[in-house]
Amino acid sequence: MAPPDAKAFTRRTRLSAPALPPQILSESQSHSPTIFTMKNPTRRTLLLLLPLLLALTGCAPKHAGDSDEILIGEISSLTGKEGAFGQGAHRGIVLALETANARGGVLGRPLRLISEDNQSKAGESATAARKLISRNKVVAILGEVVSSRSLEIASIAQLTKTPMISPASTAESVTQAGDYVFRVCFLDSFQGTVMAKFARESLGLQRVAILSSVSSAYSVGLAKHFKDTFLAEGGTIAAEQRFAEGDKDFKAQLTAIKASGADAIYVPAYYTETALISKQARELGITVPLMGGDGWGEPELIEIGGDAVEGIYYSTHYSPDNQAPQVVEFVKNYRARWDGETPGAFAALGYDAALLLINALERAGTTDPAALRDALASTRDLPGVTGRTDIDENRNASKAATIMTVRCGQFIYVSEVAP
Template sequence: MYLLSPNLRCLLIATLALPLCFALAGCPSKGGGDEAGDPILIGEISSITGKEGAFGQSAHRGIVLAIEEANARGGVLGGRSLRLLTEDNQSKAGGSGTAARKLISRNKVVAILGEVVSSRSLEIASIAQLTHTPMISPASTAESVTQAGDYVFRVCFLDSFQGTVMGKFAYEMLGLRRVAILSSVSSAYSVGLAKHFKETFVGLGGTIAVEQKFAEGDKDFKAQLTAIRASGIDAIYVPAYYTETALISKQARELGLTIPLMGGDGWGSPELLEIGGAAVEGIYYSTHYSPESTAAQVVEFVSKYRERWGGETPDAFAALGYDAALLLIDSLERAGTTESAALRDAIAATRDLLGATGRTAIDENGNASKAATIMTVKNGRFTYVGEVASEPSQ
């Protein structure tokens, strides 16, 4: 491979990026020339269909609820309504970048909500930053997402936080000492969670007896689980999404592994219970909220969501979608304009926004300071275990 010098490489990148910036018509500030009575266009990019479709659908319903509530109150900025333009990336790589270009260049949206999966949020983030389009991810927890630049935000905690939480929970609360890790080699989300869980668990005195890998889309995990079974471990940490986790749980039980499985917020979908059945009984995972909480804002959110969506109970992705839209709506009001730089500054200045998942404060890196909730599956339903309000010490 021929390597360019650092200076020449930077010049080439800048030269290639400039036409894209002009093509997307997003480098200058946007939104300042809108007619006062026109609806404000908000883009949403999510996995409405495909293998993470349950996540995307939940987040979408939460976003719709927040926007409908704002419009019912009379809109924002002196009576302007909000109009949501949703693009489905079908849970596929590449689709989010294409959708972002369309929403920004053709539809002239003032901001983008999405994506729920970290790897697909990264596709949007680079374009959002280049075009100065504020982006808020409901649920992408990989640290690299907001590192794309100062126009990229999230309302969820980071992988470093929930990986640390579960490592501490495994060692101190469950009393585990020997654990296996089964993670994806092709998911930024999985890699990040595995790294931080391992660092915390080993730092506290635990042992990672074996690490096994799989690729996104795999359906047969018996070879990895057989190797894990031979290692004499107390539990398996599986930082994956609900589709793989349900299959891994079933195949683990078929091989006689009755030990607990642990994971992250990617497990928090009713599809996990439907696919996994009895095999997911007794699992533990970290997530962003519990509909069982008695906090006033949660009770109100659950009631409104059930009324809007036919009695369905909102999961964590629905709550995060709602809070992402709430953050954008609140920031539009505080900015007093749709102009992109002012809107970005208002989002960044958020310090105490009360939503379905608690109080959100945006830090200097665009990340949200949030609590983590621990859930289990008991008698075929998700059950609240406890909450970690601040990052545990290592």
């Protein structure tokens, strides 16, 4: 996937509101204010006089809620170090909403997406959530993909009774924020367990080291569940080392792991750290396989890690090589929409999160938040790209996990593990 283009996510100022086309209208906005300078006083004067001119001609600028559109908010890491995650989820969401609009919209109304870029930074998601809810009046929020940033949104969504659906946040604490918070992905307790059993039963590993982040809810949760299950399965944790978000030098931790005699390393991290960890491990002469979770499955892992990520294993939500009819159709449509790009797991989850919201709106028959919340909570057996979605009493989805590896610079399907 090409690096995100930051220019695509700047604020747009509209002088008039055109008719909504059949495809989804997506407004990606930053938190930076629009700045007018005195270099062009004529343009500035016209902009200042625009409200008066519109009033004199009988026209008024449109605001959120003035039209018959259903406004849907999205908060994601469209740029920054987890930009590949956010870009994938965003494109999946856009594809789902465009498809719905092409069929006539929902409840006879067109869908409109308002996207906010948190730039992969802590604190930005909370600011974006307040804006989408109070200013844009969205009926629901899709996002975030990273658990720690979803937690920022969840407390605000619950306080304001705004339904929220996370496409990919796997930390158990996300939906514990309250009954307006949902997700379409499996939990860390499941994928941590899956990888521990895979390590013991399929790879025959006895001694595994863990290298995790101290500042990521995702990493902490996965490390715990992997460790508990691996020990219960008769394995040994040879060493436990930790790092902080933003670290780029892992050689001290890897040196200690090498001395432990571990026959594999479990690294519950995102692709940015994992690629660097893999390269530094190989530089230190560590040849054992690395294992991880769904934060690995982006092309950037291979682009950055190169030969160092050959032979790794990780758990994820789907494979584009799956020949199930709905997956084949999704991959075909996604490639047609996004210039031949093959959709990763976050694109599939973004698509399924939007499908869940669309289905709930149709069944609720209204955008009323309480009715929409009830419809989301009652979802059963909804077909999607990452499997069928059943929302349980804790607003979580029960899904199978897919095990992938890297061979010859390609992501390769290994197996699927049912819940």
